[in-house]
Structures are given as structure tokens and as C-alpha cells.
Amino acid sequence: MKPVSKTCRSTLAHLAKYKELSAVTRSGVDMHLRRCDACMTAWQGLADMEAFRVETPSMSQAQKASVYDRLVPSIHEIARDYAGKPKNRNIRMVYAGALSLAVAAGIAVAVLLSFYRQPPDRTIAGISVAPPAPVDDRGISLPQPGSDLSEGRINKMQGTVYLNGQPFSGMDDTLTMSPGSTVAVAKDAIMNFRMGRFVKISLVDETSWTVNEISSELISMSLERGKLAVDYDGSLGRRMEIHTPESVVRVKGTVFTVEVFGDGVTQVSVTRGEVEVVSRVGAHPRVDVAAGNLLQVPGDGRLVPLGDHQRILAQEVESISNNPGTISGRLVRFDGGQEHVQVEIDNRVVGFTPLTVRLPAGPVSYRLTKPGMQTVEAQLTNEQVSEQVKFTLNPSENYVPRVANMGQKRKWKKRQATLNTEEVKDEESKSFVVRAKAAMSAGDMPYAARLLEETVRRVDGSQLTTALSLLAECYGAMGDYQKAADTFERVAASAPGTPIAQNSKYEIGRLAMDYIGDYDRARAAFTSYVASPVVGQLQEDAYFSLCELYGREGVRNNALQCFNDFLRMFPDGHRSAYAHLWRGVLHQEVDQQWRLAERDLLTFISAKPRHPRCEEARYRIALGRYNLRDYPGAMKMFREYQEEHPGGQYFIRVDRLKSAIQEKTGKHRER
Secondary structure, three states, rough: OOOOOOOHHHHHHHHOOOHHOOHHHHHHHHHHHHOOOHHHHHHHHHHHHOOOOOOOOOOOOHHHHHHHHHHHHHHHHHHHHHHOOOOOOOHHHHHHHHHHHHHHHHHHHHHHHHHHHHOOOOEEEEEEEEEOOOOOOOOEEOOOOOOOOOEEEEEEEEEEEEEOOOEEOOOOOOOOOOOOOHHHHEOOEEEEEEEOOOEEEEEEEEEEEEEEEEOOOEEEEEEEEEEEEEEEEOOOEEEEEEEEOOOOEEEEEEEEEEEEOOOOOOOOOOEEEEEEEEOOOOOOOOEEEEEEEHHHOOOOOOOOOHHHHHHHHHHHHOOOOOOOHHHHHEEEEEEOOOOOEEEOOOOEEEEEEEEEEEEOOOOOEEEOOOEEEEEEEEEEOOOOOOEEEEOOEOOOOHOOOOOOOOHHHHHHHHHHHHOOOOOOOHEEEEEEEEHHHHHHHHHHHHHHHHHHHHHHHHOOHHHHHHHHHHHHHHHHHOOOOHHHHHHHHHHHHHHOHHHHHHHHHOOOOOHHHHHOOHHHHHHHHHHHHHHOOOOOOOOOHHHHHHHHHHHHHHHHHHHHHHHHHHHOOOOOOOHHHHHHHHHHHHHHHHHHHHHHHHHHHHHHHOOOOOOOHOOOOOOOHHHHHHHOOOOHHHHHHHHHHHHHHHOOOOHHHHHHHHHHHHHHHOOOOOO
């Protein structure tokens, strides 16, 4: 027999009288339940026993009258017999007992009738166990208090979330849902919540979700785009449907995920239970998906094993706790001066700021960490109610400035007056650069930029070039690309004719092309780099970027000629594979040289077999073979595309080309 710890024995003894426990003892029980699976299983079993009801049909008025008609005369008869008997003490005791029995029976009947009128409300571990749900004439469960799906509860909210088009903090105790309610989560955001007690939902990363219907028969919702995970076992007796642009997912009781991509393609995966997927398009209108499988719609109806990505998504909804303390606990929001700060609760990572999370009542410790910043450890002060935790993380000691009171106006003016004098020592400037590098490594770019801006005013020569280069990198990391490009211009001017000036020209062109959108500035920077007699280490990158710039501008003939020259100069360079991809695309779009294009595209696939753009390359090869009327070759490439990219963005286009080939060849199925 497996030994049971003293803490487990104490917890099990407290469960049955949970409501009578003191706040401190109850908090201890909740914390132990979070950590001990055995005790949590025992609590769930006890809750199931407490919730069990034997459904007995209600007594009609005629039945109640019949009970009274039989009971009341019996009581009067016993009373008359007792009045006519001799007053022997022992006999009186017997009849008194009989009379008491009759009265007790009457009370029992009254209690029984009262029970029919109002079923008792019981609780276990602080959670009310509801009576059996009423049913309508068809036997379908009707909504019951406490399990109404329109009343949701936030479990976790990370990042930016919009409820009905408005920013949502998640600090309300309940989340009201009704037909037409919408939730949108931003990039990298997460929202985990319950609808009623039995439906758990997780929305992740650029997702748009809508409630269609909540009735006694149906729970209906729509996923326009993004990622959704659901845990619903069908215990409410209602059907559940998830509508996507391409399909309807009908739930039979399961944990499953639904993903809708930009082109409307839907992927459904199941980790537990089973769902039925009804496709709006294609030749496979209805497919059952069991645990461990994934289905794509539109598609060929073939099931494939689900991957780690889907399992991780499902873990979000499975992480929504059934712990009684967490279900009924309070909401805590962590929001400070820095984003993406890791939050640990009782030594368990729960997410990253800005974060709203439901926690059990009672004392809870938290820890806030971020690389390069000092850790904050504290305990929640309000043990029973919701609260917001505001915080500021300070830089680690390795780059905290040694100059005190940098923000005070008087000290600042005094320091400015001595910036360019002989009193300023090189060691002090060097100290600023060292601390700025440490701050950059820690991700605190604004602080590093302030140090470097002051350093630039202090130094000249090679030190100025170094400080300007670091400052330009800071501006770029902060998203101020215009300032970054201007600062790289200063670097190039401070050291003309050197490799560092060449590298700065490349950075100017890259920022202007990729972030600022100033193609003229980008072309001038790349051309200056390529034409310079100083051969820099980024010569190949600058030449490739110049060719790519023509392609982005839509000057395809110039781009094609440029990539031809590039591949003659750098046939085996680290950019040559991408140049082959570009040239293959341009051969198709400029002069319809389908065979030359295929040669370049195959070269790219061979050089970069795992690159995401291999999907585009395979699609374009199939397109070229279609235009050359090489239909068997095109169908072969279609099969390869479907094997390598089952959820690809060109899936609909591939299906259309296949249909066109089948119509032209008179075939109705792929052979």
C-alpha cells in the first residue's frame, strides 16, 4: 500500500468540511490541491458524489392529497385510542411513542414535499454543486444557474485583447457573452477563459472569434482567422459547432484545435475524443477526426498525425485548472514599465507581461524576471480580492551608471559645460561605452542610447566612430529607423574610405529598403558600395540587395539583368540560391521562359530544401509544367507539394490547377 503523507491526510480530512475552515487553513488546502494530483483526484471524486442526484418525478397534487388522506386519519385514530385507554404509566409511554412516531412520519412527509419543491444546494471545497439540470419536453437540458454559458470567467490573458472592439483589461470578475460578442487577440497574445463551468476556450496569436448562438440545444461560434483550442466533454447535453470559412466542426466531446490561415484554409486537430468536420467545399464533405489526427480543409480528406505545434496549442486550454481555489479565485494583473517580463507564481511560470491571471485566494508569492534586469520578488498583499501589480525593473548592477543623479537639471548643466574640455578623461568615456554594451546585451536599448548620445558628445576619432556605430544599432533596435540611417551616415562620414564606412553604407541601404521605404536612398547606398574601390566584406550582399530592390520596385527587366550579372560574379556565393529563386520567378513573369525558370527553381530547392519559400518554388514549377502542357509532370509536382506542404498557402491554387488538368485530359481523379 502506498504511504500517504501527513499533509495529504490533513487535506483529505478537511475537504468534507471545507466551508467551515478558517481562511488560513482553507488557503493551505487550496495550495496543496494545486500541487498534489492524488488529493485533487480525491476532491473531484468527492465532488462527483456530492453532485450525484437520483432523479425522482415530482409528485402531483393528487398524489400529495392521497398521502394526506391516508396519514391524517391514522393520526386521529391513534389519538382516540390513546384517550380511551387506562392511565397506566407504562402504557402511556407506549402510546406516546406511537404518537411520536406518527408525528415524525408527518414531519417526514412535509420535509419530503419541501424537498420536491426546492432541491438542496450543497457545496464541496467552496464550490456550489448544482442540482440536476431541468429538461424540456424533448429531454434536452435547459440552462441552470451557475452553468449559464453567457457568464464566462477569465483564467489567463497575456498581451493585447479586444472585447467587442474595445481594449479589454480582463479585471472584471465575469466575462459576459451573448450572440454577436467578439474577441480579438493581437499578435503573440493569449486569452484563456471558461464559458460557464464546462467549456474551456483558448484564443492564441492574431485570432478573431465570435459567439453565434447559446441555447438549450446548441453552442455555436465562429473562427474567422487565427488559432483556437477547446475543451468540451458534452456534459451540458448541447451540441457544439465551430464555423470557419471552409468548414463546420461538430464536437462530440473532446479537446481539439482549429486554425484558420490567411487564405481561409482550415486545419482541425484532436488530442482527446473526436470531432466531425463538415467541409463547405471539395469532394470530401464529412470526415470524422479521432484523437492524434489532423485534417485540412479543403483537401483530399486524408488524416495525418498532428504535430508538436498543435499539441502545444492544445496545452493552453488543458492548462485551465479545475482547482476549486483557482476557479473561484481572484484576478491579478501584472503590468509595468517593461513588456515581456516573465511572471512566476509559487515557482511556476504562468506567462509574460502584460498579463492577467486568475489565482486562488490566500497568500501567493510572485517573481518577475527579465534578462539584464534586477529580479523582483514579493508577495501579493490582497489575499482575497483582485488587484493590479505595478512594477519597474531596474538594470542589473553591471551597467548602472556611476554618475549619480543623472536626471537632475543642475548636474546635467554642469556636465555639459565640461564635455569638450581637457578635464574629461578617456577612461570615463570608455566606461560609458562598456556600460552601454552591457545594456544592449540586456535589451535595455533606451538606456544604452542615452549613454551613447552622451559619449558621442565627449569623444572624437576612432572612439567617435565606435560610439556612433553602437548608437545607430540602438536606434535600429528601438524601431527609430530614420535616426539609425542618419547615424550610419555620420559613421560613413567620420571614417571615409574604410571598411567600416562601407558597412555603414550597406546598413543605410538595408534600413531604407526594408523599413523606411525610401528606395532612392537605398539604391544610392547600394550603388555607392558596389562602385567603391574599397572591397568590403558585404560586397555580395550589397549587390544582391541592389538586384532585389529592382524586383521590389517592379522594374522586372532591370532586375532580371541584374540577377544574371550577379550569378556570373558570385556563382557559388551564400546568396546565389536566393538569386536563382528570384531569377526563376522573373523568367516566368517577364518572358515566360518556363524551362529556364524550372531550372532555377529546382536549384533553389536543392540548395535550401527546408526553406519556407520552397513551397512557392514547387507551386511555380507545377505552374510552368501546366503552361507547357506537361500535365503528368504537373500532377507529379502537385503530389510532391501536398506531401511537403500539407497546410500550404497555395493549396487552393493547386486544387484549381488540378481541376483544370482533369477537365482538359478528361480525368476525374488523380492517378
